[in-house]
Amino acid sequence: MKAVLHVGFSRKWTHSLGVVPWPLVPLGNRPLIDYWLELCVQYGIQDVRLILGDGAEHVENYVNDGAQWGLHVSYAFLRDDHRPVSFLQRTPEQWRDGLLFLSGPLFPRRLTNAGAARPDENGFYFQEDEGGGLCAICRRADELVAFCSGAPGASRVRTFEELGLALDPIESTKEFFTINMRLAEGEMSRYLAPGYGAADGSCVGFNVIIPLSAEIAPSVIIGNDCRIGPMVSVGHGTVIGNRVVVDRQAELARCVILDGTYIGKQVEIHDKIVVAGRVIDPDEGIILELKDTWLLAKVAPLLQTKDKCCAVGGWLLAVLLFCLQIPPFLVLYGLIHWLGLGSFKRQLFHGVHLQMSRIAVFHPTVALSSSVLVRLFYALSLDLTPRMGGALLGRWLLCGQEPLRVPEDNALRGELAGYFPGVFSYATALCHDEKPPVIIAMNARYYAHCRSVRENARILRVAFANRLALLFKKIEPSV
Amino acid sequence: MSISFQVRDGVGVVVVTGALTSAGVDSFREQFVSWWQGVPGVRNVIVDLTNVDFLDSSGLGSLIALLKRISDRGGDMKIVGLQKKVRMIFEITRAYKIFDIFDNTDEAIKACG
Numbered sequence: 178m179k180a181v182l183h184v185g186f187s188r189k190w191t192h193s194l195g196v197v198p199w200p201l202v203p204l205g206n207r208p209l210i211d212y213w214l215e216l217c218v219q220y221g222i223q224d225v226r227l228i229l230g231d232g233a234e235h236v237e238n239y240v241n242d243g244a245q246w247g248l249h250v251s252y253a254f255l256r257d258d259h260r261p262v263s264f265l266q267r268t269p270e271q272w273r274d275g276l277l278f279l280s281g282p283l284f285p286r287r288l289t290n291a292g293a294a295r296p297d298e299n300g301f302y303f304q305e306d307e308g309g310g311l312c313a314i315c316r317r318a319d320e321l322v323a324f325c326s327g328a329p330g331a332s333r334v335r336t337f338e339e340l341g342l343a344l345d346p347i348e349s350t351k352e353f354f355t356i357n358m359r360l361a362e363g364e365m366s367r368y369l370a371p372g373y374g375a376a377d378g379s380c381v382g383f384n385v386i387i388p389l390s391a392e393i394a395p396s397v398i399i400g401n402d403c404r405i406g407p408m409v410s411v412g413h414g415t416v417i418g419n420r421v422v423v424d425r426q427a428e429l430a431r432c433v434i435l436d437g438t439y440i441g442k443q444v445e446i447h448d449k450i451v452v453a454g455r456v457i458d459p460d461e462g463i464i465l466e467l468k469d470t471w472l473l474a475k476v477a478p479l480l481q482t483k484d485k486c487c488a489v490g491g492w493l494l495a496v497l498l499f500c501l502q503i504p505p506f507l508v509l510y511g512l513i514h515w516l517g518l519g520s521f522k523r524q525l526f527h528g529v530h531l532q533m534s535r536i537a538v539f540h541p542t543v544a545l546s547s548s549v550l551v552r553l554f555y556a557l558s559l560d561l562t563p564r565m566g567g568a569l570l571g572r573w574l575l576c577g578q579e580p581l582r583v584p585e586d587n588a589l590r591g592e593l594a595g596y597f598p599g600v601f602s603y604a605t606a607l608c609h610d611e612k613p614p615v616i617i618a619m620n621a622r623y624y625a626h627c628r629s630v631r632e633n634a635r636i637l638r639v640a641f642a643n644r645l646a647l648l649f650k651k652i653e654p655s656v
Numbered sequence: 657m658s659i660s661f662q663v664r665d666g667v668g669v670v671v672v673t674g675a676l677t678s679a680g681v682d683s684f685r686e687q688f689v690s691w692w693q694g695v696p697g698v699r700n701v702i703v704d705l706t707n708v709d710f711l712d713s714s715g716l717g718s719l720i721a722l723l724k725r726i727s728d729r730g731g732d733m734k735i736v737g738l739q740k741k742v743r744m745i746f747e748i749t750r751a752y753k754i755f756d757i758f759d760n761t762d763e764a765i766k767a768c769g
Contacts (some may be wrong), residue, residue: 189761241673365730375662443747443749443750444748444750445747445749445750449744449748456744456748458740458744461740463740463744465741465744465745467712468712469712469713471713472713472748472749473748628707
């Protein structure tokens, strides 16, 4: 069975949320397309074709090749004046093993905690709503095409309720709000694997700071990298996106706060959607733009004055370290290369400001314990000398997160709100090229949150101390 | 923004038209003060915001300043006719906890009595 998800047609109502296109509107802090791809996985579908249109690049950046879900995702386009089903008619033989077809913003709402049942072998499930949303699961694609063309199909049409699904159309901010409220009020646990759901139905992301004086009334959904202030009240049915700051004594209840929003002191939000400085009343469709940044605002960009000062200070220190490293680097690397103990190989990494850079990474051909030269090379951090050169050119910071590889760490790069690749990182002391992804991700998130001059000094101190200790160790350092 | 003042049944009625934002609050305050000093017998005031389509934090601040001035004379201030957007601002700033809000002027005058 294959899946064709037509996510091309734009929907005007999403513009008020500042999220374009609709497949990426957050429902319980997860983009809508995420639910559909998960459903494909559950039905055992591996090949997914996404038909793109407006905002194609955003969807493609998020879904990528589908490896995150274990899917193979490919892309296609269809002109706006063509019916979605006409795409199926192009090469009907492709779908002869069965097809899941979606067109339009429909939310696959699970009706029970048990999840969605698998479709019958001969079942033909079909739903079309007034807004143009269409979904069908069919084992015989010709039957689906005939049905959509108005011809009667051979099979009895069955409803998605039989599969434990309700396909809720999302054609307005009100429907968007309603679905979010349902998720926040406890339905979110239907979409979480056992072990990830809290008993009270709440979902709280990574790196969320909640002081003791804050009052959280479950169930709520809170995204990653959020800061809740003292004496804040977060009431039942609140959805808070990623990178949201709620200042002290604010009161939230039954509301949706989208990514990157600042909620000011003593502000009260009830039954509203908030996007940066914009408040939307989903019931009446009123949009209020506020320019009072002390009330509501977009969270300040991650690169702030403090970061700039750190970067400049780090650059000056990098110049000094580079000058100190060059003479021993030339001597030691000359010897290592001549003796065949190791060499540099260039690898592609994500650099600062969305650019990509190739870094020369040192690959020893012998174990550290068996060569004093290689150990000395690592101990003096000479394997980082080319990277230090990159820092002088502004491609890296002196201290920061472990640079993320292309394409292995692309998914993590997309998840990180702040990316500060550094020559030295928490992982530098390990002297390993292959670090476990979970450690890289954990360290990256921690650094994005705790970065400061003091933290940078700690990274340098630990890295230098651990590396110098290599001279006195005879065992291979472990991860 | 334009402002008009009148006295009905011994209650001052201030009708504001337009957007009450930082651009107009100084003028609003000055006009109110000059009118307020000219009607020493009036204690209660109704601010009619029926024709105000937007107000920002400065506008809200000016209303709070008015309330203080009126309270100093021993009176009370009531707000009438909140439009949807203005009402949303009152909601998120919790200003509805400070002011008495009515649907129309007649109700507010009755409440003053």
